[in-house]
Amino acid sequence: MGECSYLRLTDEDMGRNGAERIEWAWRKMPVLQQVRDEWERTQPLSGVKIAACLHISAKTANLARVLKAGGAEVVLCASNPLSTQDDIAAALNVVYGIPTFARRGVDHETYYHQINATLDTGPDLTIDDGADLVTTLHRERPEQARRVIGGSEETTTGVVRLRSMARDGALYYPVVAVNDAMTKHLFDNRYGTGQSSLDGILRATNYLIAGSVFVVVGYGWCGRGIAARARGLGARVIVVEVDPFKALEAVMDGHEVTNMKEAAGKADFIVTATGDVHAVGREHIPYLKDGVILSNAGHFNVEIDIPALEEQARSRRLVKKDVEEFTMQDGRRVYLLAEGRLVNLACGEGHPVEVMDMSFANQALSAAWLITQQGKLSPGVYRVPREIDERVARLKLAAYGIEIEELTAEQKEYLASWQAGT
Incomplete structure (x- = not known):
C-alpha cells in the first residue's frame, strides 16, 4: 500500500x-x-x-x-x-x-x-x-x-x-x-459544527463569549448551529446572510440581522460558514473593530480574504498558537485563527x-x-x-434506549386517503 x-x-x-x-x-x-x-x-x-x-x-x-x-x-x-x-x-x-x-x-x-x-x-x-x-x-x-x-x-x-x-x-x-x-446535516452540521466551532475558538483564545458581539456569516445548518451555541453562551448574536428566507429565519430565531459592513464594526468575534469566497472581503476590512477575532467554519480557507488582510496590514505576527495578529495602518489589530482554515479542527478536535x-x-x-x-x-x-x-x-x-410510536393500520390508511374530511 x-x-x-x-x-x-x-x-x-x-x-x-x-x-x-x-x-x-x-x-x-x-x-x-x-x-x-x-x-x-x-x-x-x-x-x-x-x-x-x-x-x-x-x-x-x-x-x-x-x-x-x-x-x-x-x-x-x-x-x-x-x-x-x-x-x-x-x-x-x-x-x-x-x-x-x-x-x-x-x-x-x-x-x-x-x-x-x-x-x-x-x-x-x-x-x-x-x-x-x-x-x-x-x-x-x-x-x-x-x-x-x-x-x-x-x-x-x-x-x-x-x-x-x-x-x-x-x-x-x-x-x-x-x-x-x-x-x-440535521445533526453533524448543526450540533456538530455549532459545538466544535465554539470549542475551537475557546481553545485558541480563552476569551469570554458571554457579553460579546458574535457575528455568524451564513445561516445554513452550520451557521444555525454556531449561532445557537454562541447565544447559549451568552453572546449577542448578529447574522449576516444573502438569502432572504434564511435571513428571515434568523430574525425569527431571535438574532439581529444586518450586512457585513455594519456587523464588522460591532463584532468581537466573526465566524464564516458560507461555503463561498470572501464572505469577509477586502471592502469589509476597513470596518473591522479593533481586537476582532476572525475565524472560519467553512471547508476551505477562502471565506476570509486573507491576501487583502495582508495587503492592508502594516505588520503581522503569531502571538500564540493558532492566533495571528494583523496590525492595520491605523493601529487596529485584527486576529485570525488557524490561518483561516476550519477552526473546529485546526484549533480543536472536530x-x-x-x-x-x-x-x-x-x-x-x-x-x-x-x-x-x-x-x-x-x-x-x-x-x-x-x-x-x-x-x-x-x-x-x-x-439511546428510546422507543418511538408506530402508525396503526388505520392511521396509515387515513394518511393515504383523500375521502375523509370535515
Whole structure:
C-alpha cells in the first residue's frame, strides 16, 4: 500500500497514544459498532479498495476500522492541511495497519502528494470530504477515474463541487451525497459544527463569549448551529446572510440581522460558514473593530480574504498558537485563527463523537450500497437511500434506549386517503 515513514508517523509511542484516543471515541459510536458487528460476519466489502480523503481524527479512524472489518482494503489521506491529528495518523499506520498519508501542517505540494499517493493504490471506491480527492482524480487521472465504481462525499462544499462537475459532464462515476442525509446535516452540521466551532475558538483564545458581539456569516445548518451555541453562551448574536428566507429565519430565531459592513464594526468575534469566497472581503476590512477575532467554519480557507488582510496590514505576527495578529495602518489589530482554515479542527478536535457516529455510519453503509449498485448507476450525484438514512436514525435511537410510536393500520390508511374530511 505504500511506505508512510517519510511522513514521520511510525513512532510507536505516538501510535499507542493515538490508539487510546481512538478507543475512547469508539465507546460513543454505537451505530458504527452495530455495523461492524454485522459486517464482520457478512463481509460486504470483501476485496474492495477504498481511498478516503477525510479529516484524520479519532472518529475517522473508527470509520476506517469498520470498513476494514467489512473486508475492504482502506487507505487514507487528509482533506485539510491543518486537520490531521498526528497521533491518530501514527496509530492508523502502526497499530491498525491502515496506510495513512497525512501529517499536520503540510504545505500545498505535500498535501497533493499525499492525495496522489492514496490514488496510486487504485481504489474501487472513494470517500471524500471537500472533493479534493475526486477533483484531483478527474483532472489528473481521467482514465483511472472512469474505472472507479462510485464514491461518497461528506460535506456541503464537496457536494456543491460535485454537482457542478455533474452539470458540466465532468463527473465520471456516481457519488452519494452523504451530506444531504437527514441523519448527517440535521445533526453533524448543526450540533456538530455549532459545538466544535465554539470549542475551537475557546481553545485558541480563552476569551469570554458571554457579553460579546458574535457575528455568524451564513445561516445554513452550520451557521444555525454556531449561532445557537454562541447565544447559549451568552453572546449577542448578529447574522449576516444573502438569502432572504434564511435571513428571515434568523430574525425569527431571535438574532439581529444586518450586512457585513455594519456587523464588522460591532463584532468581537466573526465566524464564516458560507461555503463561498470572501464572505469577509477586502471592502469589509476597513470596518473591522479593533481586537476582532476572525475565524472560519467553512471547508476551505477562502471565506476570509486573507491576501487583502495582508495587503492592508502594516505588520503581522503569531502571538500564540493558532492566533495571528494583523496590525492595520491605523493601529487596529485584527486576529485570525488557524490561518483561516476550519477552526473546529485546526484549533480543536472536530465534531463530537456522537454526531460523527451517524455521519460515518452513512458513509460506511453508502459504500456497501454502491457495491450492490455497480453497473446500475450512471455518473451523477445521488442521495443516500432513505432506508439507509432511516436505519441510522433507528439505530441511534435504540442506542439511546428510546422507543418511538408506530402508525396503526388505520392511521396509515387515513394518511393515504383523500375521502375523509370535515
